[in-house]
Each structure stands twice: as structure tokens, then as C-alpha cells.
Amino acid sequence: MPSSTLFATLVLAVANGAVWDCDKQTSCASCTGLSHLLDESNPQEDVLRGDRDNENQQAEVGLLGDDELGTQLIGCNWCLLDNSCHAYGSLLNKCGSDDYLKFPDVCPTDYPSETTPEFLGDWMGSLNDVIGNLTILDLSLPGTHDSLTYDLSTTISDGGIDDYPELSKILNLFSGAVDIIPGQIEDFIRQQARTQGLTISQQLDNGVRFVDFRQMKEGKGDWYSLHCLESNQLSLTYLKEIHDWLVAHPKEVVVAWMTKHGNGEAKGDDAYPGVSASDKQAYWAQVVNLFDDLIIDTDVSSPNSTSISDLIARSHRFIPYLGDYEEFASDDLKKHAMDGSLVDNQLGSSVETEAISYQSEKDAFSGAATTKKNDKASNRLFLRSMATSSPDCQIEATAYMKFDPFANTDDQIKACTSGCFDIPSLVGWCPSSLMDVAQMGAYYKQLTLEMAYNNFDQGWEFPNAIYLDSLDVDGTIRVGTTLPWGVEKEDDVEEHRTTRYPYADTLIGFNVKLACKMGQGDETRCKELEDMIDGRRDKYKMELWDDGKYGRSSNWPQLEI
CATH class of the missing domain: 3.20.20.190 (Phosphatidylinositol (PI) phosphodiesterase)
Incomplete structure (x- = not known):
């Protein structure tokens, strides 16, 4: 991964809110895909955060974890012990920190582990x-x-x-x-x-x-x-x-x-x-x-x-x-x-x-x-x-769309599809x-x-x-x-x-x-x-x-x- 792209990623670390409903997610990928950063400075998250005085109440319904308010991960985690999706900090989550998954790319690969391929x-x-x-x-x-x-x-x-x-x-x-x-x-x-x-x-x-x-x-x-x-x-x-x-x-x-x-x-x-x-x-x-x-x-x-x-x-x-x-x-x-x-x-x-x-x-x-x-x-x-x-331009466009709440998605997709790849049928997706x-x-x-x-x-x-x-x-x-x-x-x-x-x-x-x-x-x-x-x-x-x-x-x- 090029250094210029990495720096761009770090600079674009601006949290963008998301709407999620953990208990309705039936797969690890859909569950962890709803995780996001909750930034105390982001007014869009006030409806989720509530006042500091309500911190304990928020924790009970799974909106807050044990960490102090501020920049922290809020969203859904997949518990490996019961193969279920839980809100971060939920009292229903049976998993300890070593037993739950936060991100889609660490979800188990769909692989028939009980058998090995013939031949x-x-x-x-x-x-x-x-x-x-x-x-x-x-x-x-x-x-x-x-x-x-x-x-x-x-x-x-x-x-x-x-x-x-x-x-x-x-x-x-x-x-x-x-x-x-x-x-x-x-x-x-x-x-x-x-x-x-x-x-x-x-x-x-x-x-x-x-x-x-x-x-x-x-x-x-x-x-x-x-x-x-x-x-x-x-x-x-x-x-x-x-x-x-x-x-x-x-x-x-x-x-x-x-x-x-x-x-x-x-x-x-x-x-x-x-x-x-x-x-x-x-x-x-x-x-x-x-x-x-x-x-x-x-x-x-x-x-x-x-x-x-x-x-x-x-x-x-x-x-x-x-x-x-x-x-x-x-x-x-x-x-x-x-x-x-x-x-x-x-x-x-x-x-x-x-x-x-x-x-x-x-x-x-x-x-x-x-x-x-x-x-x-x-x-x-x-x-x-x-x-x-x-390509650098693909990583940068993806970073803007993921982390920058002010990014124009259409412009970033266009920059990615026309500027990074020569595939005529790649349209509307980066x-x-x-x-x-x-x-x-x-x-x-x-x-x-x-x-x-x-x-x-x-x-x-x-x-x-x-x-x-x-x-x-x-x-x-x-x-x-x-x-x-x-x-x-x-x-x-x-x-x-x-x-x-x-x-x-x-x-x-x-x-x-x-x-x-x-x-x-x-x-x-x-x-x-x-x-x-x-x-x-x-x-x-x-x-x-x-x-x-x-x-x-x-x-x-x-x-x-």
C-alpha cells in the first residue's frame, strides 16, 4: 500500500454515522459491516449518544461500551460463542474481547472445514x-x-x-x-x-x-x-x-x-x-x-x-x-x-x-x-x-467515501472507474x-x-x-x-x-x-x-x-x- 495513500487515509479519519439494528443481522458479514466510529464531536450522532448523564442507561441497551465517551467504536459485533450479532457493550453479548469479531474481513471464510477437497x-x-x-x-x-x-x-x-x-x-x-x-x-x-x-x-x-x-x-x-x-x-x-x-x-x-x-x-x-x-x-x-x-x-x-x-x-x-x-x-x-x-x-x-x-x-x-x-x-x-x-486512485476514492462525510460519492466513483481501470463495464462501483x-x-x-x-x-x-x-x-x-x-x-x-x-x-x-x-x-x-x-x-x-x-x-x- 503506497505511503501517500496511507497518509490520505489517516487524514480522512472523520467518522461518519450509520444506522444499524444488530439483532436483525443473521451473518457475521452483515453484522460487522454495520460497525462505525462514534465521534463525540459529530452532531449527527447525538441521537445515539444521548447526554453524559444517561451513559449508564445507554450502556444497558447496548449503545455504549465500557470506554469513556469520545472517539470509540460503536456498532455491531459478531459473537463466536453463540454465532449471533450484538450491539457493542450489550449485556446480552456472551463474548469477551477475544471472542467477538468487529470487522467483516475477519469473519470466517465460507469453507467446508469438515472435509478436504478430493484429489x-x-x-x-x-x-x-x-x-x-x-x-x-x-x-x-x-x-x-x-x-x-x-x-x-x-x-x-x-x-x-x-x-x-x-x-x-x-x-x-x-x-x-x-x-x-x-x-x-x-x-x-x-x-x-x-x-x-x-x-x-x-x-x-x-x-x-x-x-x-x-x-x-x-x-x-x-x-x-x-x-x-x-x-x-x-x-x-x-x-x-x-x-x-x-x-x-x-x-x-x-x-x-x-x-x-x-x-x-x-x-x-x-x-x-x-x-x-x-x-x-x-x-x-x-x-x-x-x-x-x-x-x-x-x-x-x-x-x-x-x-x-x-x-x-x-x-x-x-x-x-x-x-x-x-x-x-x-x-x-x-x-x-x-x-x-x-x-x-x-x-x-x-x-x-x-x-x-x-x-x-x-x-x-x-x-x-x-x-x-x-x-x-x-x-x-x-x-x-x-x-x-x-491503484492509488482506487484506495483514495474508497477512503474518501468511507471516512469523509462531505465526499461526493458520485464524483469519487467516477474518478475510480474512469481513472483507475480500463474496464468498459465497470460503472457505478469502486x-x-x-x-x-x-x-x-x-x-x-x-x-x-x-x-x-x-x-x-x-x-x-x-x-x-x-x-x-x-x-x-x-x-x-x-x-x-x-x-x-x-x-x-x-x-x-x-x-x-x-x-x-x-x-x-x-x-x-x-x-x-x-x-x-x-x-x-x-x-x-x-x-x-x-x-x-x-x-x-x-x-x-x-x-x-x-x-x-x-x-x-x-x-x-x-x-x-
């Missing part, structure tokens, strides 16, 4: 008889971008704003101080930074084998994940989750790109501002110790020459590409990582210039076979970003979060993914890994309008609110096609696997529709599927 959790092992003789640098791995952002806190990371380390530290110092950065603003920042709804274990269960693992040593002395904000848990907690998942899935291999902010070329202070080499090496020693006999040993195995079967047999199933490799890995531990600069990270364009992005992806996929061949010779991993980003942008982007990413899959016989291929936003259940990406945690849109096309595209199965199906073309597996087995994967893909066939408000078009850009 995707063990796809490498299931296909080993066909892909086992290939290397990691032959395959195409489904990946996620900013993989750990499903668990962001409301604390600004020390290294959260690229190129502005001092600003990051200042915001980190004051983050959480209600009078300086109220919770609503911090949550707004989180909504501009979050790219995923599924946990890391759920992502792996849903077919992901490339993890974009961001990390930074914070001023408090511990390493956290980050994307502008720091994660709730220590980075080692998420790594332990990956380790435990690998133990439970003994025939799977996971590749992790471990950097501060997706730059494998950065070194020293450019990579990790203010972090000493000794601190980096101490942390890396913990990581190696955690993975123990699951981590690659490059004295024995190499991504460009060691087969998948041999990696599994040797238990070299965690392959980290480590940013700032020379400073991070001490000489005796260098063999347990690949140099992060060996990731050939091709960024392409984002949804804000979707017509250009569409052509860029076509070029990348039609030429991927050559790129992969050249990269493999030098042990480089060809990574393609299909991630989206939030995406309010990065996930909104990501799902609109995913709608168009499915076009080029499908095109590459269908053009395999014409020589099109996928990169060694793709990373993107908005991973959804059953290895899909969500291309509809409803956010993963349940926030719906008004006046959208109802039957397409949760429409999905089969992202993981598409890349896995390509791997089967490639292996069979290379003579790995007999004709009967290849036909069986291709039919099985095509059957899985048919559950989420690519769907196009026209939505003249939310940026979905059935005939733009020009289709060549």
Missing part, C-alpha cells in the same frame, strides 16, 4: 507414476500471492511500506493506539492488503504447491509475515503449519519463495532494512532446524536434475528459494536453500490495465516452453505473477478492498488460463509456477462478486456471486498432458487421468456474463478461447 491434497503422489520422472522445473505449480495475508493483524509492519522504512517504524510504533490510528482505519488498511481467504493448510489442501512467503524481523525482535501490516502469528508458526502438512502428506513437495516483499534480487538493507546478517542467520538456523529432514540438501538434490520421485524418496520435500541468500544462509546452511535470485519473477500487468495484461499473459503462455527451457539450464524457476494490485479488485481481476485471468490449457497442442505452456490472489475452495479462484467472508454486493448478478474457475486442476491437468507428451505413462493411464481432471474442471467451467456495474463483460477483451 488436490495429494495430487503429486496420485500422479507419481506419470510425473515422477519429471523435475520441479518441468512442472507447473499452482501458487498463491502473499500467501499469509489471510491472517493480518492491525499492526503496521516495520517493513510494511517499501522504500519508506522510517515511516513504517513510526506507524508500527503507534499502531493500536486508538486515539492516533482508530481501529476502523487500521482495518481499512488491512482490506487494502489482504489477498487470501484460506489458511496456508487449506491452500495446500486445495492444490497449492508454490507459497509466496513474506517475512520481516519486527522491532519487537521476532520475525513475522507481512503485507503492509504484520501477521498475527510469528512466521515460524506458519512454517510449522507447512511442516506439519508435509508430514501428513508424505508424497508432496512444496516450494516456498521467502522474501520480504517479492524481490529475490534485493540484498542487505535493500532486502531487510535494519536487520543484521547475524539476525538473519539465526532465524534461518531455526527454519532449517524446524524442517529437519524434510528440507532440500543441494549437495544431493537439484531442482533442475532431481526427479520428483527422488525428492520424495530422499525426503527433500521443502524447497525454499531464499531472498538475500548470501547474508541469510551461513556457509554450513546454504545447502538447505536455493538462491532467491534464481526465481525468474515476471510481473506482467494488473487489472488496472486489463487489456495490456490480457495480451501480456497470452505472450507469456505462448512462449513459456522456451522460457522454461532456458531457465532450467541455469536452475532458474520461471514464476509468473497473475496477482492484482490496488472496489472497496484489494480482494474486490482481485476477484474482478480473476474474472479476466480465467480467459488466458483457459486459452493456454486449450492451446497445449499448439505449443502453449504454463510457467513453473503461477501466483495469484483469491484462491477459493476446491482449488478454484473466485471470479464472482461476493467476498470470501460473505460480503455481498447490491444489484449484482445474483447467480454469479460465488462463481469460480478451476485454477489448480487446470495447471495439474497441464502437467499430466506434458508428462504424457514426454512419454511418461502408457496411453491408457494418460487417458484415464486426463478424463478424470477434465471431469473435475467441468464442475467449474469458465463462465462469462455481463454485469454493467461490477466490471464483468462477456465480450471484452477480444476472446480467443
Whole structure:
């Protein structure tokens, strides 16, 4: 999130009143979406606030909490203990501070936690008889971008704003101080930074084998994940989750790109501002110790020459590409990582210039076979970003509409739709979060993914890994309008609110096609696997529709599927 936009957000921290009725809300998203700031200086809130003499009476009906009057959060909270919506401070609320949710983006993602997707959790092992003789640098791995952002806190990371380390530290110092950065603003920042709804274990269960693992040593002395904000848990907690998942899935291999902010070329202070080499090496020693006999040993195995079967047999199933490799890995531990600069990270364009992005992806996929061949010779991993980003103007327009009671909504929407995006069908709506942008982007990413899959016989291929936003259940990406945690849109096309595209199965199906073309597996087995994967893909066939408000078009850009 750009620093200029962040400052604009802070400057625009003017509370705007809302009308709400907590006990009528039946979902976490609708309940927490009604929370707002109550500012003592805002005359619009007098009807809710009443006089100070009536404070106790107001508290009894749930209008006030235990805090003194002034700038404070008033509205509805979702109680996890009884799955009900309660007014802030309500005597009927059974939840303590650790048991209720204030904001929609922390509502549980709609995910069938009692089951894991069929096939995707063990796809490498299931296909080993066909892909086992290939290397990691032959395959195409489904990946996620900013993989750990499903668990962001409301604390600004020390290294959260690229190129502005001092600003990051200042915001980190004051983050959480209600009078300086109220919770609503911090949550707004989180909504501009979050790219995923599924946990890391759920992502792996849903077919992901490339993890974009961001990390930074914070001023408090511990390493956290980050994307502008720091994660709730220590980075080692998420790594332990990956380790435990690998133990439970003994025939799977996971590749992790471990950097501060997706730059494998950065070194020293450019990579990790203010972090000493000794601190980096101490942390890396913990990581190696955690993975123990699951981590690659490059004295024995190499991504460009060691087969998948041999990696599994040797238990070299965690392959980290480590940013700032020379400073991070001490000489005796260098063999347990690949140099992060060996990731050939091709960024392409984002949804804000979707017509250009569409052509860029076509070029990348039609030429991927050559790129992969050249990269493999030098042990480089060809990574393609299909991630989206939030344009500055979109964030600023959203901030004005959310926090400025005097903002002209029509003017802000017009500035957002015409100034931030080149999508003709985006009219009357400005995406309010990065996930909104990501799902609109995913709608168009499915076009080029499908095109590459269908053009395999014409020589099109996928990169060694793709990373993107908005991973959804059953290895899909969500291309509809409803956010993963349940926030719906008004006046959208109802039957397409949760429409999905089969992202993981598409890349896995390509791997089967490639292996069979290379003579790995007999004709009967290849036909069986291709039919099985095509059957899985048919559950989420690519769907196009026209939505003249939310940026979905059935005939733009020009289709060549």
C-alpha cells in the first residue's frame, strides 16, 4: 500500500454515522459491516449518544461500551460463542474481547472445514507414476500471492511500506493506539492488503504447491509475515503449519519463495532494512532446524536434475528459494536453500490495465516452453505473477467515501472507474478492498488460463509456477462478486456471486498432458487421468456474463478461447 495513500487515509479519519439494528443481522458479514466510529464531536450522532448523564442507561441497551465517551467504536459485533450479532457493550453479548469479531474481513471464510477437497491434497503422489520422472522445473505449480495475508493483524509492519522504512517504524510504533490510528482505519488498511481467504493448510489442501512467503524481523525482535501490516502469528508458526502438512502428506513437495516483499534480487538493507546478517542467520538456523529432514540438501538434490520421485524418496520435500541468500544462509546452511535470485519473477500487468495484461499473459503462455527451457539450464524457476494490485486512485476514492462525510460519492466513483481501470463495464462501483479488485481481476485471468490449457497442442505452456490472489475452495479462484467472508454486493448478478474457475486442476491437468507428451505413462493411464481432471474442471467451467456495474463483460477483451 503506497505511503501517500496511507497518509490520505489517516487524514480522512472523520467518522461518519450509520444506522444499524444488530439483532436483525443473521451473518457475521452483515453484522460487522454495520460497525462505525462514534465521534463525540459529530452532531449527527447525538441521537445515539444521548447526554453524559444517561451513559449508564445507554450502556444497558447496548449503545455504549465500557470506554469513556469520545472517539470509540460503536456498532455491531459478531459473537463466536453463540454465532449471533450484538450491539457493542450489550449485556446480552456472551463474548469477551477475544471472542467477538468487529470487522467483516475477519469473519470466517465460507469453507467446508469438515472435509478436504478430493484429489488436490495429494495430487503429486496420485500422479507419481506419470510425473515422477519429471523435475520441479518441468512442472507447473499452482501458487498463491502473499500467501499469509489471510491472517493480518492491525499492526503496521516495520517493513510494511517499501522504500519508506522510517515511516513504517513510526506507524508500527503507534499502531493500536486508538486515539492516533482508530481501529476502523487500521482495518481499512488491512482490506487494502489482504489477498487470501484460506489458511496456508487449506491452500495446500486445495492444490497449492508454490507459497509466496513474506517475512520481516519486527522491532519487537521476532520475525513475522507481512503485507503492509504484520501477521498475527510469528512466521515460524506458519512454517510449522507447512511442516506439519508435509508430514501428513508424505508424497508432496512444496516450494516456498521467502522474501520480504517479492524481490529475490534485493540484498542487505535493500532486502531487510535494519536487520543484521547475524539476525538473519539465526532465524534461518531455526527454519532449517524446524524442517529437519524434510528440507532440500543441494549437495544431493537439484531442482533442475532431481526427479520428483527422488525428492520424495530422499525426503527433500521443502524447497525454499531464499531472498538475500548470501547474508541469510551461513556457509554450513546454504545447502538447505536455493538462491532467491534464481526465481525468474515476471510481473506482467494488473487489472488496472486489463487489456495490456490480457495480451501480456497470452505472450507469456505462448512462449513459456522456451522460457522454461532456458531457465532450467541455469536452475532458474520461471514464476509468473497473475496477482492484482490496488491503484492509488482506487484506495483514495474508497477512503474518501468511507471516512469523509462531505465526499461526493458520485464524483469519487467516477474518478475510480474512469481513472483507475480500463474496464468498459465497470460503472457505478469502486472496489472497496484489494480482494474486490482481485476477484474482478480473476474474472479476466480465467480467459488466458483457459486459452493456454486449450492451446497445449499448439505449443502453449504454463510457467513453473503461477501466483495469484483469491484462491477459493476446491482449488478454484473466485471470479464472482461476493467476498470470501460473505460480503455481498447490491444489484449484482445474483447467480454469479460465488462463481469460480478451476485454477489448480487446470495447471495439474497441464502437467499430466506434458508428462504424457514426454512419454511418461502408457496411453491408457494418460487417458484415464486426463478424463478424470477434465471431469473435475467441468464442475467449474469458465463462465462469462455481463454485469454493467461490477466490471464483468462477456465480450471484452477480444476472446480467443
